[in-house]
Amino acid sequence: MTPLPEHLRQATRARTEEADKRARAALAELAKAGKPTSFTAVARQAGVSTDFLYRSAELRTMIERHRAKHGPAAAAPVDPPGDSSTSAAVRALSARLARQQEAHRDEVTRLRKALEAAQGENLELRRRLARHETD
Structure with a gap:
């Protein structure tokens, strides 16, 4: 840096x-x-x-x-009236981040399942190839 x-x-x-x-x-x-x-x-x-x-x-x-x-x-109010734009922006960004994290989790799960399927197919093809080569 x-x-x-x-x-x-x-x-x-x-x-x-x-x-x-x-x-x-x-x-x-x-x-x-x-x-x-x-x-x-x-x-x-x-x-x-x-x-x-x-x-x-x-x-x-x-x-x-x-x-x-x-x-x-005294405890501060949850949403102070004078600072609502900042807290609203933070809430909006936090919600957006949570949605993106959930979407990424779903995508990773989907990709892992696809990878497992591809690895299974690859293993099956290798086994079939090994049977044909020994003939």
């Missing part, structure tokens, strides 16, 4: 730093407003993924400390 050019590494660093700043600001806003803090709440407020928050040791520690100090956040 070819290493990234320096300008792309700098852009990635800048994007990560900006996301970090937004996450810190979101955590401060939630704390100031007295709202329950959770990884999901901070991620929504900052416009970052929860994975980003969990992967950042410092942000993770800050969120966990705040949550421990002020109590756990």
Whole structure:
């Protein structure tokens, strides 16, 4: 794998730093407003993924400390109204992936059966050929 050019590494660093700043600001806003803090709440407020928050040791520690100090956040609704397009897209892609996996499983099963039949025919033809050659 070819290493990234320096300008792309700098852009990635800048994007990560900006996301970090937004996450810190979101955590401060939630704390100031007295709202329950959770990884999901901070991620929504900052416009970052929860994975980003969990992967950042410092942000993770800050969120966990705040949550421990002020109590756990209430459970997030399954389909938050402001984020329905993202979750709808994820659901649609997940359903599509499940359909493709099922289709591939069916195709593999069909191909295995065809291969077994072909191997059986091949074995039968070899046996017949062996009988004719010994005559």
